Amino acid sequence: MRLHNMFKKTGEKITSIHSRNRRKPEAPEGILKKCNKCGAAILTDEVINGKYICPKCHGYFRIPAYKRIELVTDAGSFEEWDAKIDEGERPENPLNFRGYTEKVKALRVKTGLDEAVVTGKATICGYPVVIGVCDGRFMMASMGHAVGEKITRAVERATKERLPVVLFTCSGGARMQEGIISLMQMAKTSAALKRHSDAGFLYIPVLTDPTTGGVTASFAMLGDIILAEPGALIGFAGPRVIEQTIGQKLPEGFQRAEFLLEHGFVDRIVTRDEMKEVLRQILKMHTVIDEKKEECPEKKKENRKNISAGKENVSAWERVLKSREKERPVGKDYIDRLFTDFVELHGDRYYKDDPAVVGGIAYFHGKAVTVIAQCKGKTTKENLERNFAMPSPEGYRKALRLMKQAEKFQRPVICFVDTPGGFLRNGGRRAWTG
Numbered sequence: 001m002r003l004h005n006m007f008k009k010t011g012e013k014i015t016s017i018h019s020r021n022r023r024k025p026e027a028p029e030g031i032l033k034k035c036n037k038c039g040a041a042i043l044t045d046e047v048i049n050g051k052y053i054c055p056k057c058h059g060y061f062r063i064p065a066y067k068r069i070e071l072v073t074d075a076g077s078f079e080e081w082d083a084k085i086d087e088g089e090r091p092e093n094p095l096n097f098r099g100y101t102e103k104v105k106a107l108r109v110k111t112g113l114d115e116a117v118v119t120g121k122a123t124i125c126g127y128p129v130v131i132g133v134c135d136g137r138f139m140m141a142s143m144g145h146a147v148g149e150k151i152t153r154a155v156e157r158a159t160k161e162r163l164p165v166v167l168f169t170c171s172g173g174a175r176m177q178e179g180i181i182s183l184m185q186m187a188k189t190s191a192a193l194k195r196h197s198d199a200g201f202l203y204i205p206v207l208t209d210p211t212t213g214g215v216t217a218s219f220a221m222l223g224d225i226i227l228a229e230p231g232a233l234i235g236f237a238g239p240r241v242i243e244q245t246i247g248q249k250l251p252e253g254f255q256r257a258e259f260l261l262e263h264g265f266v267d268r269i270v271t272r273d274e275m276k277e278v279l280r281q282i283l284k285m286h287t288v289i290d291e292k293k294e295e296c297p298e299k300k301k302e303n304r305k306n307i308s309a310g311k312e313n314v315s316a317w318e319r320v321l322k323s324r325e326k327e328r329p330v331g332k333d334y335i336d337r338l339f340t341d342f343v344e345l346h347g348d349r350y351y352k353d354d355p356a357v358v359g360g361i362a363y364f365h366g367k368a369v370t371v372i373a374q375c376k377g378k379t380t381k382e383n384l385e386r387n388f389a390m391p392s393p394e395g396y397r398k399a400l401r402l403m404k405q406a407e408k409f410q411r412p413v414i415c416f417v418d419t420p421g422g423f424l425r426n427g428g429r430r431a432w433t434g
């Protein structure tokens with residue numbers, strides 16, 4: 001934009017700050033650019049050399065695919081796959097949609113991309129992965145034949161090479177210019193991911209702004225662990241379409257990543273600064289390490305002694321009093337003291353995330369385990385948030401989901417049950433491992 005009207009207040013600017021369907025920035029091209037989230041003038045270079053984050057409001061701009069790969073993978077480790085899909089394998093313009101061929105050709109020149117997704121193999125902090133990144137500059141990364149084909153091939157090759165898959169999604173949905181062929185990509189990518197999952201491998205989609213339509217309805221939501229960037233729009237139909245259809249006003253923050261987290265559809269929101277580290281942690285936890293550290297027999301005996309020692313000299317009444325102590329540890333304390341590198345995972349993928357149940361993956365003496373804990377709060381406020389550790393159906397569904405996940409990855413499950421006083425059907429408070 002030009003300097004002279006940089007601080008001019010225009011109606012358009014005001015709506016772009018406040019309206020929920022704010023316009024999204026493309027990669028800035030001039031020296032200065034106006035952030036369309038906070039309206040501040042920002043240096044283009046500062047944004048490009050950083051992580052495409054507004055230095056003023058910390059809003060996220062969309063990232064070109066190769067830049068994203070550079071940010072999350074180890075330098076020089078990326079090997080691109082299917083950079084160009086042969087013309088013969090590609091239905092160029094199946095509906096003879098007017099202007100479509102020309103548009104794709106022009107975009108190839110403009111973006112230097114062959115299509116709206118880049119796929120390949122790389123390492124993240126030394127852990128090998130198959131990675132795919134959608135690029136919004138190419139027809140809003142809509143899913144046509146080429147996009148579906150590249151993702152499917154990448155997932156199939158990941159299954160063959162026994163590798164986890166990380167996909168950064170961003171899409172306006174299915175590519176309408178390809179009609180039914182674009183919709184078929186939903187089934188194709190989903191089927192490839194099912195085979196990858198059945199073979200026991202990990203898939204992490206990272207939902208970035210915006211992930212919508214047929215992509216949300218297929219590969220974006222099929223992850224073992226679903227991550228999202230803060231503030232990302234994630235949904236099927238757009239908010240305006242829904243409002244017009246159901247004739248109701250939608251709740252505040254509808255379809256944003258935070259809303260989805262609260263409603264149990266996303267495991268975790270991860271900032272750009274933490275992204276590589278969080279991926280490293282999760283990948284490490286899903287890498288089987290062969291070294292078996294056997295505990296020496298004397299130590300085992302000693303431990304057993306200690307355990308039995310704990311059982312002596314405590315009367316039933318003392319136990320009752322202990323269970324009612326105000327300062328007694330709650331689920332989260334056990335997690336913090338007994339485990340390391342706890343990665344909390346949220347949601348039942350159905351309705352809500354239940355704060356009464358805390359779950360995730362952590363290390364227990366060097367072994368990755370799934371931890372599920374009924375969790376009280378320390379204060380009244382916390383207790384109200386956690387519903388005094390009384391799970392709702394969504395809490396049980398979260399626990400069940402995490403147990404199934406543990407089964408897939410052959411992790412032991414450690415549960416901490418903290419049944420509130422009035423509910424003694426399970427024999428009061430008890431912790432078990434299994």
Ligand SMILES: [Zn+2]
Binds near residue numbers: 036038039055056057
């Ligand atoms: Zn800003």
